Amino acid sequence: MAAILSTNKLNKSFYRRELLIVARELLGKVLVKSSGKEILAGKIVEVEAYHGDTDEAAHSYGGITKRNEIMFETGGFLYVYFTYGAHHCCNVVTGKKGQGTAVLIRAVEPISGIDKMIKNRFGRKLKNDKEIFNLTSGPGKVCQAFKLDRNHSGTDLTSEDIFMLDGEKIRSKDIGVSKRIGITRSVDLPWRFFIKDNPYLSRKWFHQKIY
DNA sequence: CCACGGATTGGCT
DNA sequence: GCCAATCCGTGGA
Numbered sequence: 001m002a003a004i005l006s007t008n009k010l011n012k013s014f015y016r017r018e019l020l021i022v023a024r025e026l027l028g029k030v031l032v033k034s035s036g037k038e039i040l041a042g043k044i045v046e047v048e049a050y051h052g053d054t055d056e057a058a059h060s061y062g063g064i065t066k067r068n069e070i071m072f073e074t075g076g077f078l079y080v081y082f083t084y085g086a087h088h089c090c091n092v093v094t095g096k097k098g099q100g101t102a103v104l105i106r107a108v109e110p111i112s113g114i115d116k117m118i119k120n121r122f123g124r125k126l127k128n129d130k131e132i133f134n135l136t137s138g139p140g141k142v143c144q145a146f147k148l149d150r151n152h153s154g155t156d157l158t159s160e161d162i163f164m165l166d167g168e169k170i171r172s173k174d175i176g177v178s179k180r181i182g183i184t185r186s187v188d189l190p191w192r193f194f195i196k197d198n199p200y201l202s203r204k205w206f207h208q209k210i211y
Numbered sequence: 212c213c214a215c216g217g218a219t220t221g222g223c224t
Numbered sequence: 225g226c227c228a229a230t231c232c233g234t235g236g237a
Contacts, residue, residue: 074214
């Protein structure tokens with residue numbers, strides 16, 4: 001972890017670029033939540049892009065509401081929402097003020113604070129070695145493991161609490177592209193990006209639909 | 212005020 | 225593979 005923390009924290013200029021560029025480049029970056037002496041960290045392995053202008057699946061489609069207003073801010077904030085009466089999902093706001101663009105973090109590979117993540121997710125120890133691949137392999141799972149909820153929505157990603165570190169550069173040939181998962185509108189946009197063959201991905205059957 | 216459905220997950224068939 | 229759980233955001237009356 002010391003080696004990872006010595007890498008650079010991503011600054012505002014990273015997030016303020018165009019949605020699909022940021023979405024791809026978030027792969028391999030490290031999500032960090034630091035509360036007191038406790039540090040949780042995971043490498044981003046799967047994301048989806050959402051764009052309010054043309055994308056009917058985006059929460060920002062249809063304009064600003066109390067829930068989504070942070071999506072219309074300048075890139076570099078966290079947007080967390082609650083859904084299905086049970087789950088939180090976290091997004092990275094991108095682009096320029098007023099655009100309503102954000103990247104959903106769908107899966108991470110746990111790096112640090114893994115025991116705490118296991119406690120947050122399961123409230124017990126792992127039953128077997130395979131269960132580690134069920135720890136953060138979905139958007140709701142990531143938020144549960146990191147204890148992220150709506151109170152964290154609006155957090156500045158250049159703050160001391162929640163931020164990104166520059167991880168490894170993922171080569172283009174190692175990035176898979178597919179349609180997004182679990183939506184009912186604008187279903188054909190190829191805006192899901194993931195690190196091919198990473199064992200921490202959600203919905204592993206979706207590999208079939210690589211573009 | 213009320214109705215509807217969801218960027219999911221996990222349990223059961 | 226199918227489906228219920230469960231709360232809240234959103235839009236219409």
